[in-house]
Amino acid sequence: MSVKLAILKSGEHIISDVKELVADEKLHGYLFQNAYVVDARPPEFLTEEQKETGKHDVEVMLTPWLIFSQERKVPVRADWLVTIVEPVPKLKEIYEERINVDKDYMPDESPETNISN
Numbered sequence: 001m002s003v004k005l006a007i008l009k010s011g012e013h014i015i016s017d018v019k020e021l022v023a024d025e026k027l028h029g030y031l032f033q034n035a036y037v038v039d040a041r042p043p044e045f046l047t048e049e050q051k052e053t054g055k056h057d058v059e060v061m062l063t064p065w066l067i068f069s070q071e072r073k074v075p076v077r078a079d080w081l082v083t084i085v086e087p088v089p090k091l092k093e094i095y096e097e098r099i100n101v102d103k104d105y106m107p108d109e110s111p112e113t114n115i116s117n
Contacts, residue, residue, distance in 0.1 A: 003095060005038065005087040006030070009080050013038040014065055015087055015095045021075060029077045030084070034099050035065035038091065060091065062098050 004018040016035035021028050040058040066074060087095070 003092050004084045006084045007082040009082060027078055029075055031073055031075055033073045036062040037065050060094055
């Protein structure tokens with residue numbers, strides 16, 4: 001698994017297992033598997049010391065990226081990415097824990113879609 005943090009043109013921060021989509025030795029996009037939107041916010045309650053120093057942790061929330069889709073593997077065009085980076089170890093750990101919990105509720109494979117012309 002190659003867990004990466006991607007920032008899309010839309011401004012979304014996505015953590016996912018990412019694979020490159022290459023054809024004819026040219027990068028065309030990426031395949032995101034088990035993608036989640038990363039949202040961070042300051043904690044609701046701070047100690048007096050945290051208020052004074054401004055140093056505190058953040059609360060991290062992961063929500064499924066495409067909540068109305070059954071597909072776990074989603075292709076993303078290369079021109080829609082601003083950047084892809086390594087997530088900090090704690091974020092990667094949170095993601096992996098979430099994947100392990102959600103795997104019981106997600107289908108193993110994407111359903112086949114047959115579209116006729």
